[in-house]
Amino acid sequence: MNVNSAEMTGVVESRPRALEILDCLDGEYSNNIARDIRDGLTSSPRYIPCKYFYDARGSRLFEEICRLPEYYPTRTEISILREIAPHLMETLDYSDLVELGSGSSLKISILLDAISETNRASMRYIPVDISESAVIESSKDLLERYPELPVLGVVADFMCQSDVLPAERPKMLCFLGGTIGNMEEGDSISFLRAVSGNMRSDDTLLVGFDMVKSREIVEAAYNDSRGLTSEFNRNILNVVNNKLNADFKPHLFEHLAFFNESESRVEMHLRASRDVSVRLESIDMEVEFKEGETIHTENSRKFTIQGIEDMVDRAGLYVQDWYMDADGWFSLVLMGRKPSGSV
Numbered sequence: 555m556n557v558n559s560a561e562m563t564g565v566v567e568s569r570p571r572a573l574e575i576l577d578c579l580d581g582e583y584s585n586n587i588a589r590d591i592r593d594g595l596t597s598s599p600r601y602i603p604c605k606y607f608y609d610a611r612g613s614r615l616f617e618e619i620c621r622l623p624e625y626y627p628t629r630t631e632i633s634i635l636r637e638i639a640p641h642l643m644e645t646l647d648y649s650d651l652v653e654l655g656s657g658s659s660l661k662i663s664i665l666l667d668a669i670s671e672t673n674r675a676s677m678r679y680i681p682v683d684i685s686e687s688a689v690i691e692s693s694k695d696l697l698e699r700y701p702e703l704p705v706l707g708v709v710a711d712f713m714c715q716s717d718v719l720p721a722e723r724p725k726m727l728c729f730l731g732g733t734i735g736n737m738e739e740g741d742s743i744s745f746l747r748a749v750s751g752n753m754r755s756d757d758t759l760l761v762g763f764d765m766v767k768s769r770e771i772v773e774a775a776y777n778d779s780r781g782l783t784s785e786f787n788r789n790i791l792n793v794v795n796n797k798l799n800a801d802f803k804p805h806l807f808e809h810l811a812f813f814n815e816s817e818s819r820v821e822m823h824l825r826a827s828r829d830v831s832v833r834l835e836s837i838d839m840e841v842e843f844k845e846g847e848t849i850h851t852e853n854s855r856k857f858t859i860q861g862i863e864d865m866v867d868r869a870g871l872y873v874q875d876w877y878m879d880a881d882g883w884f885s886l887v888l889m890g891r892k893p894s895g896s897v
């Protein structure tokens with residue numbers, strides 16, 4: 555779909571400047587939940603796609619996780635962003651700043667703070683997310699803070715709809731937080747390739763990657779002492795309950811998170827603490843769990859410099875700038891599109 559043909563669902567009333575929302579979802583998304591959950595719970599081992607973590611409660615829990623001392627990715631990425639913001643934003647007037655998977659208005663405001671009000675008024679912030687409420691939330695914060703900033707919220711599944719983005723001006727796309735690590739290698743390359751296919755030659759793409767580090771540090775980040783990650787993990791069962799009229803009892807499932815070093819990823823699972831049977835009314839499905847049986851809920855890949863370089867190259871992109879913290883825990887990689895013909 556293309557922006558011009560996208561349906562306008564209306565202008566959200568809000569005190570500062572008008573927020574425009576483009577709804578590009580094609581209705582397939584909601585139907586997919588039934589299929590995704592059926593596929594996931596009938597395969598072996600069972601899984602639930604991690605995009606279903608993020609209902610209102612899940613998003614709130616994730617935000618709290620980001621403030622935990624053990625959860626190093628957020629603060630490390632923020633410290634890098636603070637350092638590079640002035641340099642990154644130097645050339646960004648009269649451009650679009652696109653955030654894929656909105657929800658980190660703090661990170662975007664670090665970038666916007668680095669430029670003048672006049673320059674901000676000449677740009678546009680475009681949060682893109684599958685959840686309309688996430689788009690509105692991240693827009694509202696920024697509109698309040700920067701009344702001069704034009705904001706266009708785009709509701710779309712950017713994993714498969716990277717063609718919904720406007721192209722009349724140069725843009726910097728941001729995909730922060732290490733979320734690219736949730737995708738399998740092949741999917742992340744197809745995703746980057748799809749994005750690069752919709753980039754102009756003067757566009758840039760800034761991607762956050764969580765790097766490989768010691769098992770202790772990584773595992774602590776996903777097994778926090780306050781148990782928030784455990785709550786976050788089990789909340790996916792509440793989401794399934796609500797969406798599919800199911801009767802999962804989240805407290806009968808234990809949170810499991812470990813660093814699978816040979817796959818270079820953290821895995822999260824839910825393990826039945828006793829025999830459990832679950833009914834999913836809306837899809838007329840019954841699932842039996844034996845004690846100890848698991849549901850795989852998330853992979854969070856940890857990257858090496860070489861691994862990122864290979865991926866970037868295979869996606870038709872090249873590395874323009876590479877930013878890392880002193881410990882090498884997190885990377886922000888600024889990419890450009892390779893001239894066509896050189897892919």
Ligand code: AVJ
Pocket residue numbers: 619627731732733735736775776783852853854
């Ligand atoms: C939002 C996908 C980057 O993988 O670290 C946090 C999600 N899962 N704690 C991550 C998450 C468990 C997070 N990402």
